[in-house]
Amino acid sequence: MTNLFFSYFPGDSFLHRLDPRTKIISLICISIAVFAAGIPEHFATLVILFMICSYISGTGFRAFWHSLKPMMIFFPLIFxxxxxxxxxxxxFSIGPLKPTYEGLELGLTVVTRFVLLILFATILTATTRPSMITNGLERLFRPLPLKAAGITSHDLAAMMSLSIRFIPMFFENARQIREAQISRGMDPRHNILRAVSSISVPLIISSIRDADDLTMAMQSRCYQGISRTYLHELEMNGIDWAVLICVPAILIFVVLY
Structure with a gap:
């Protein structure tokens, strides 16, 4: 099963052909709708929207659901x-454990929101090349007065794009380190604290090494983040504008109804 967790999946679907700015703005609107959702009907609407998007993307619902696997350890903790x-x-009450009905409802709501946010964000990264995400973010940030803060739209877009690309690398490194430690005799079920320390320390070192390698690669290519040109200039068409009209309509439905 292909792992789409914040990774690009090549294709020629309707979502692949949309302008990256359209998908980024749509993701922002949907994220607002996810946080505004508070009743089952709202969440059901968002789930149906996700299933439609996953089908249109050409990758299928199961592949996106499989992409949640790296985050499964956090969902029970949050709940x-x-x-x-x-x-x-x-x-009920058993010693210090005192679960409440309000906590049960809030836990299910928060976990559902996290799941939906990750799934919709994965649709963006699965249908958009990292370079196009950077290009789209740069074009969206261009009207903002960022120079007053000493940064440019290119720098901010590059930082956000690199952060997204590092997420799947981070979890892949964690998986490899965990498997390597288990092959050396580590049993995470018997000593959880020791298992966490034996994985976290090499993982931090590996992440720092990857960041250092990326820095050297960008410096060797004389990256400065200013006055950059792109091979493919972005141009929104009628379909993009239609999507930008439909998605906020869903947001209004969730917020008002």
Missing amino acids: FMQLFLTQGDLI
Whole structure:
């Protein structure tokens, strides 16, 4: 199964052909709708929208669902934190464990929001080349007065694009280090703290090394982030504008109804 976790999947679908600015703006609108959603009908609407987008992208729903695997360890943690730390009517009480109905509802809501945000963000990265994401972000940031802060739209777009590209690399490094430590006899089930330390330290060192290699590669190519040109100039067409009209309409539906 292809892992699409913040990785590009080559294709020629309708979503692949959309302007990157259209997809970025749509993702922002959908993210607002996800945070504004508060009842099952809202979440059901967003789930249906995701399933439609995953089908149109040509990769299928299962591939996107599989991309959640690197984050599965965090979802139970988020849920149980809300379940046990939220004040309200007790479900039961066993010593210090006092889950509440309000915590149960909030935990399910927060986890659902995180899942939807990751899935929609994965659709963006799966259907848009990293270079096009950088180009789209740069064009969106260009009207902003960033020079007053001492940065340019090119710099900000490059930083965000590189951050997105490092996410799958980070989890892949973690997987490789974990498998290497297990092959050396580590048993994460018996000593969790030791397992975490044996994985986290090499992972931090590996991440720093990757960042240093990237810095040297950019310096060797004389990257300065100013007055850059692009091989393919972005140009929005009628379909892009139609999408930008439809997506905010969904946002309005979720917020108002």
